[in-house]
Amino acid sequence: MRRFILVINPGSTSTKVALFEGITNLKQKNLIHFANDLLKYNKISEQYEYRENTVLSWLKEEGIETSELVAVVGRGGLLKPVPSGVYEVTDAMIEDLKVGIQGEHASNLGGIIAKSIADNEGIDAYIVDPVAVDEFEEIARISGHPELPRRSLVHALNIRAVARRIAKSIGKNLDEMNFIVAHIGGGISVAALKLGRIVDVNNANEGGPFSPERAGGVPVGDLINLAFSGKYTYGELKKKLVGQGGLVGYLGTNDIREVAAMIENGDEKAKLIMQSMAYQIAKEIGACAAVLSGRVDRIILTGGLAYSKMITDLIKNRVYFIAPIEIIPGEDEMQALAEGAFRVVNGEEKAKIYEEEV
Numbered sequence: 001m002r003r004f005i006l007v008i009n010p011g012s013t014s015t016k017v018a019l020f021e022g023i024t025n026l027k028q029k030n031l032i033h034f035a036n037d038l039l040k041y042n043k044i045s046e047q048y049e050y051r052e053n054t055v056l057s058w059l060k061e062e063g064i065e066t067s068e069l070v071a072v073v074g075r076g077g078l079l080k081p082v083p084s085g086v087y088e089v090t091d092a093m094i095e096d097l098k099v100g101i102q103g104e105h106a107s108n109l110g111g112i113i114a115k116s117i118a119d120n121e122g123i124d125a126y127i128v129d130p131v132a133v134d135e136f137e138e139i140a141r142i143s144g145h146p147e148l149p150r151r152s153l154v155h156a157l158n159i160r161a162v163a164r165r166i167a168k169s170i171g172k173n174l175d176e177m178n179f180i181v182a183h184i185g186g187g188i189s190v191a192a193l194k195l196g197r198i199v200d201v202n203n204a205n206e207g208g209p210f211s212p213e214r215a216g217g218v219p220v221g222d223l224i225n226l227a228f229s230g231k232y233t234y235g236e237l238k239k240k241l242v243g244q245g246g247l248v249g250y251l252g253t254n255d256i257r258e259v260a261a262m263i264e265n266g267d268e269k270a271k272l273i274m275q276s277m278a279y280q281i282a283k284e285i286g287a288c289a290a291v292l293s294g295r296v297d298r299i300i301l302t303g304g305l306a307y308s309k310m311i312t313d314l315i316k317n318r319v320y321f322i323a324p325i326e327i328i329p330g331e332d333e334m335q336a337l338a339e340g341a342f343r344v345v346n347g348e349e350k351a352k353i354y355e356e357e358v
Contacts, residue, residue, distance in 0.1 A: 001068065004069050004070060005072070005338050005345070010107060011106050023338055025338070027062055045104070045108060052117065071125070072115075073114060073126045074337075075333065077109070077110060078100060080096060080101055081152060084133045084160055086127075086128050086351050087126060087354050088353060089115040089127060090354055093111055097111050102132060110127060124344075129159075129160050135152070158332075159189065162328045163181055178194055179296070180285050180288040180296055180322075182302070188211040205242050209284055210246040211246045215241045216280065256304075256308050278314030285299060300326045301326070303329075304331065
């Protein structure tokens with residue numbers, strides 16, 4: 001009897017897997033991949049058979065047959081810009097995931113592995129709200145130079161999942177609400193949701209607030225000077241902005257708990273940097289309020305940093321006047337993926353077709 005939804009969420013050195021019945025998480029595991037195993041592959045997409053076999057081995061260990069699966073859902077990757085929603089994984093999507101149409105990332109493997117397992121059983125594979133979700137209004141794409149349009153790359157999966165949850169708690173549908181959702185984690189996305197659509201967001205790798213390890217929006221003139229200074233290669237400079245920026249650059253750690261301990265021990269620099277990160281997040285929330293013309297039903301703080309009361313209090317003290325604030329710490333991606341697939345399996349939502357949306 002087919003009754004389980006298999007959820008697959010690939011990361012750089014691991015693949016999270018879970019088995020759901022409906023929207024109830026029955027089993028979950030983080031399958032660790034050794035560096036030497038991954039070094040055999042020149043491209044991330046080439047890892048899919050290796051990772052698929054580890055997923056199938058896990059199912060076997062748990063005594064689950066693939067014939068018991070009703071659907072398989074994977075983390076959405078760097079596809080062409082698409083509207084939010086649940087997408088059926090098609091051959092055209094697989095091609096774009098394999099070539100890395102907007103870049104190579106482990107999340108590209110989610111749809112590839114999901115479809116391979118699903119095809120063997122004659123069932124459907126899905127992805128949900130990939131990072132390439134793009135619902136910008138045209139006015140938001142203008143950057144100030146025609147060769148440098150603003151792009152939408154966003155933590156769409158968690159942002160829409162928590163927004164849907166808050167809308168339901170209010171007794172509304174997501175498409176009836178205006179929200180500002182700040183996903184604050186290793187990367188930070190502050191998004192304006194207008195009637196449920198992500199109409200504007202900072203690109204977490206290139207703009208907006210700095211984060212534990214990303215520089216955010218830095219002075220562009222000084223960045224150009226640094227790029228042509230001869231001090232750094234292209235790769236080194238990219239790493240300084242994403243990986244060695246933010247808290248890492250200022251304080252040498254991306255662990256908010258370590259920063260909090262520094263502050264408790266009287267470190268004034270750590271206190272200033274923490275306050276500054278919260279200041280920039282609050283400023284971005286204020287900008288999103290302007291995008292929504294001040295008509296904001298809720299501000300939602302989510303992501304890993306939302307566990308820190310120090311951070312959330314600093315943000316709340318600056319934006320409380322805009323709208324009521326909800327805090328939903330963490331990012332339960334596995335639950336969000338399963339819920340998306342279940343809505344389609346259950347007939348609540350129709351899966352979109354990638355070729356028709358791009």
